[in-house]
Amino acid sequence: MKPVHTSEFPYDAGKITDDIKPKIVRSFLKDAFDSITRGGAGYHVWMGTLTFVMLTGAFAYSIQLNEGLSVTGMNDRVSWGFYISNFTFLVGVAAAAVMLVLPTYILKDVDFSKAVLIGEGLAVAALFMCLAFVTVDMGGPARVWHLIPGIGLFNWPSSMLTWDVLVLNGYLFLNLTIPFYILVCHYQGKHPNARIYVPGVIISVFWAFCIHLVTAFLYAGLPARPFWNSSLLGPRFLASAFSAGPALIIIVLSVIRRFTDYKVENVTIGKIALIVTVAAQINLVMLGSELFKEFYAPTHHSESAVYLFFGLHGFGGLRPWIWTAIMMNLFATGILTLNPLRNNHKWLLPACAILFISIWIEKGMGLIIPGFIPGPWGKIVEYTPTWIEICVSLGIWAMGMFIFTLLVKIAIPIETGKLRYVTETVSSGEKTTTNMPASTNLV
Amino acid sequence: MSHCNCSSPDPIRKNGMHELLAENVLSDWLKRDDEMNYLRSMPSLESVLMWSQYNNQPTSLAITKRTAADHVLDKGMDRRTAVQAMAASLMAGMGFFQTACNPFAPADEREKSQLAWDDYFQGNFRIMTDKEKEETVRRLERMYELNTGKRINISAKGPIPGVLYGYAFNISKCRGYLECIRGCIEENNQDRETGMQYITLHEHKKGQMNFGEAPDDFYHEVPRDGHFYIGTQCMHCENPPCVDVCPVQATWKEEDGIVVVDYNWCIGCRYCEAACPYDARRFNWQDPVVPENEVNHNQHYLGNRLRKKGVMEKCTFCIQRTREGKNPACVEACPTGARIFGNLLDPNSEIRWVLANKKVFRLKEDLGTEPKFWYFMD
Structure with missing residues (x-):
């Protein structure tokens, strides 16, 4: 069975499906594989570049594995650094997918539907990056099996880290299975059954709030670190995540509609910009x-x-970071607040990029690192990431972009109707594709 | 940071002390996690009450504990077997597995590989049976012998019934000689390369007690004019935040109050280090190095045995010494007698005398961690 490319009538309006046969899934996986391995020169250069960055990261990580975490800038004073900073930020990006899921699936707001699969793909990529950042931060990654409930000793419910393991993996599961189900249905030219995916969607909405709140509680639950020990930390995590995540989605959607024939309306981007x-x-x-x-x-x-x-007692290494972040944040929020500027994409896209970077700084160098400075007895040891940490982190970001590109490369041909399951009608022997009218709502 | 209350001495009166300890011991027993839950049954509750009365010989306690271990360990065995079976196929490509199964490899190499294999799949020490604990320490001894040709002695000795350790630091007597730190490093086989130390001595200017302005890395003649010294280390809290946050229960509080780490079980996430308000935990950022001729060969599994990179460690009140009835190395090494250690449940101990007769205080009491480390002045 080969993918058949039809430019018109990609949907068959009336059909709703709730069974997914193994044969169809096999065909889906095969077509998905074909789709991700084929593309223009630009696609291959992009994936090749990401692979190179990932390999550089893997090389840096191999040095870290051999030498130990002493090759990082961390020490007994600042015992979490660049890795956990990136982790914290990316949990927010993953959680932000909910801002698109909520109106699309539950409020039936049509304008978001074009963005929702992209948002969920972004959540999956962000979660893989989160798990990778936690893993590279561990002193004994070979012993992670100690964390597996039943085999190891899972310190639940006492340790917030075990809560985080549960909510992150649960959220990853939800964001893999729901879009998978919807895509396989669309692949057959059928409508997904709401009774199957809507319960999962409702759970994932609550779950998204949980992942970022639990991650905030990881820090807020430590009286030893007064900078984090604040009841505002959780809500502030949510607010910053729901601005940085959708800001990234706006940028990604703009790129996608520029380089593919996936249509995203201005009104969709306008609504996300409002969020x-x-x-x-x-x-x-x-x-x-x-x-x-x-x-x-x-x-x-x-x-x-x-x-x-x-700065304190002559040390002020984080000042440039935080003031840059605050200035960028004020500037971007100012642009977004003014309607004429927000509705003009020449202003909107740079504002989103600036906001995204400012929140990345704020959640990392502006939150995780200063929590350790000064130390419990008031000693100040400053922290700067080493080139190993930077290479490993870039490698993980490249891995996230790689995963996201793959997911989009599978989803877009299905959503535009170019990639469809081909049934072979035994009696007549001729190939037919299942078709649906193009204008139908995706979900 | 939050050393706001640390300068306000808050003397604990003798009666208050009794109440505090009784409450702690009881609540600790009642808070055991699920695997120990059946200990709430009648006979063990009896022994808890006996213990909290500070009677000298709560013999029933030892008996209850042994049954507890047996009960829990049936489960532990199943788990480990399951892990081994599951992982064996996954790990088949690994070098040590190949060597272990290779009949042509030298016998030594084969044994080493076999021991490394067992080491990787070792369960959590806290829930092992006595027999498993014994096998584990024998294996570690054998591994050291195969690697260095030298024999060491690793103990798996459990807590002594009726003992709860406490520590007191006499600020008036400390002169800043740093002998405690030297003694600690030698006793506990700490990494010589990075100069890891469990104890920190803070040199305070007289007239204030601001830790932020008290250097802990002084190199000059001591005692310095116009200064006084305060030592900090693990406070072995009754309510240790580091233990709560560990995602894999690699660190816990023993019956005698010592907070320990299973170096073989720790995954190196360093959450405990972030949670400790006393800066007590130390991470092995690289392979620790102790020249063989400087290694202390008398070791304890939960104490001074050699660590590896990527795991957490900390002061254990010299568990390898104190469970044999000796003082910790820092107490022995101190030339001025500023350090006092003993059994809080023994009314005749020196530590109890200090608590009863001196005006003592603890650091960061506002955090509610109930440290078993007191400070006082003459």
Whole structure:
């Protein structure tokens, strides 16, 4: 069975399917494999470049495995660094998929439907990156089986890290299975059965909030680190995630509609931009609240914030990072707040990129690192990532982009109706494709 | 950071102390995790009550504990067998497995590979039977012998019934000689390359107690004029935040109050290091190095046995010494007698005398970790 390319009538309106036969899944996987291994020169250059970056990262990681984590900038004072910073940020990106899932599947808002599969693909890629960042941060990655419930000793419910393992893997499962089901249905030219996927969608909406809240509680639950030990940490994680994640989705959708024939309407991007704007504004309100608490009547517990923003006892390594982040954040939120600018893509896309980078800095160099400075006895040891950490991190980001590109390369031909399951009618012996009218809502 | 209350001495009166300890011991027993839950049954509750009365010989305790271990360990065996069976096929490509199965490899190499294989699939020490613990330490001894040709002695000795360790630090007596640190490093086989130390001595200016401004890396003649010294190390909290956060239960509090790490079980996530408010935990960022002629050969599985890269370690109150009835190395090494160690459940111990007769305080009491490490002045 070969993929048949039909330009018109990709959907058969009336049919709803709830059974997925192994034969169809096999054919789907084979066609998916064909789709990801074929493409223009640009596609192969892009994937080749990502592979090169991943290999560089793997080489850097092999050095780290041999020498130990001493090749990183971390030490007993700053015991989490660049890896956990990236992890924290990416959990937010993964959680942000919910901002598209919620209106599409539950509120039946048609405008988001073009974006939702892309959003879920982004969540899957982000989750693989999260798991990779946690793994490279571990001193004994060979002993991860100690974490497997039943075989190892899973310290649940006491350790927030075990909660994080559960919610991240659960969320990964949901974001792999729901789009898979929908794609396989569309692949056959049929509508997915709402009774099958909607319960999963509803769970995944709650789950998305959980993954970022649980990750925030990982830090907020440590009285030893007053900078993190704040009840605002969880809500602020959500606000910043729901601005950075959809901002990335806007950029990705713009790239996709430029380079493929996947149609994304301006109104879809406009609605996502509104989500980004509101979340970014809420994030700034919370930032203001935190700054007030830390600096109006500073105590010993404010020392990390003092160090971060103004420097302490002659050390101020994080000042350039945080002020860059704040300036970028204010600038981007300002642009997004003004309707004429937000609706103009020449302004919107740079604003989204700037916002994304500013929140990446804020969640990493502006949150994880200063939590350790000063140390429990007030000692200041500064942290800078080494080239090993930077290479490994770039490798993991490249891996995320690689995974995301593969997922999109499979999803887009199906969604545009170019890739369809071919049935062979035994009686007449002629090949037919199942067709549906093109205008139908995807879900 | 949050050393806000540390400068306010908060003396604990004798009666208060009794109540505190009784409460802690009881609540600790009642908070055991699921595998120990059946200990809440009648006979063990009796022994708990006996223990909290500070009677000298709560013999029933030892009996209950042994049954507990037996019960739990049936489960542990199943788990380990399952892991081995499952992973054997996955790991078939690994070098040590090949060597172990290769009849032409030298006998030594084959044994080494077999031991490395067993080492990788070893279960969590806390839930092993006494027999398994014994096999584990014998294996570690044999591995060391095969690698260096030298014999060591690794103990798996459990806690002594009726003992709860506590520590007191006399600020008036400490002169900053750093002998405690030297003694600790030698006793506990700490990495010489990175200069790892469990104990930190802070040199405070008289007239204030601000840890942020007290250097802990001083190299000059001591005692320095106008200064005083405070040592910190693991406080062996009754309510240790580091234990709660460990995702794999690689660290726990023993019956005698010592917070220990199973170096073979730790996955190196360093969550405990972030959770500790006392800067007590140390990570092996690289392969630790101790020249063979400097290795202390008297070791304990949960104490000073040699560690590997990528795992956490910490002060264990010198578990290899204290469970044999000796003082920790820092107490022995201190030339001024500033360090006092003993059994909190023994009313005649020196530590109990200090708690009863000195105005003691603890650091960061506001965090509710209930450290068993007190400070006092003459």
